[in-house]
Amino acid sequence: MDEFETPQISFLTEQDGPPERELKDQLRDLFLSNPSVLRAYLVCVAYKNQPGVSVALCIRSKRVDDPDLVPKVGEIFGSMFGSQAHLDILFVPEALELQLAKSCRSFFETER
Secondary structure, eight states, rough: OOOOOOEEEEEEOOOOOHHHHHHHHHHHHHHHHHEEEEEEEEEEEEESSOHHHHHHEEEESSSOOTHHHHHHHHHHHHHHTTTTTTOOEEOHHHHHHHHHHOOOOOOOEEEO
């Protein structure tokens, strides 16, 4: 797993289909056991000055990041899509989540 600073980002649309729904179901189970996760989104994104579109798991958390959660997400994703597939994991602050919510609905939300 590589860590990087997020350049300017555009949220395009929700990433959704049968395999993505299965991924979201497994991630929901994981997030239910993590009290810091408030909401999660699976979204297509475009980064400024980078070609193409990526898929990102955007997490709104009580924490700025969660280094214990990232490998668990990676295990779930890797077991479903293989080690060659790529998923960006972004911990989004409130201001960025407001932009995100205009393009994509959350697939996980807690009332904690």
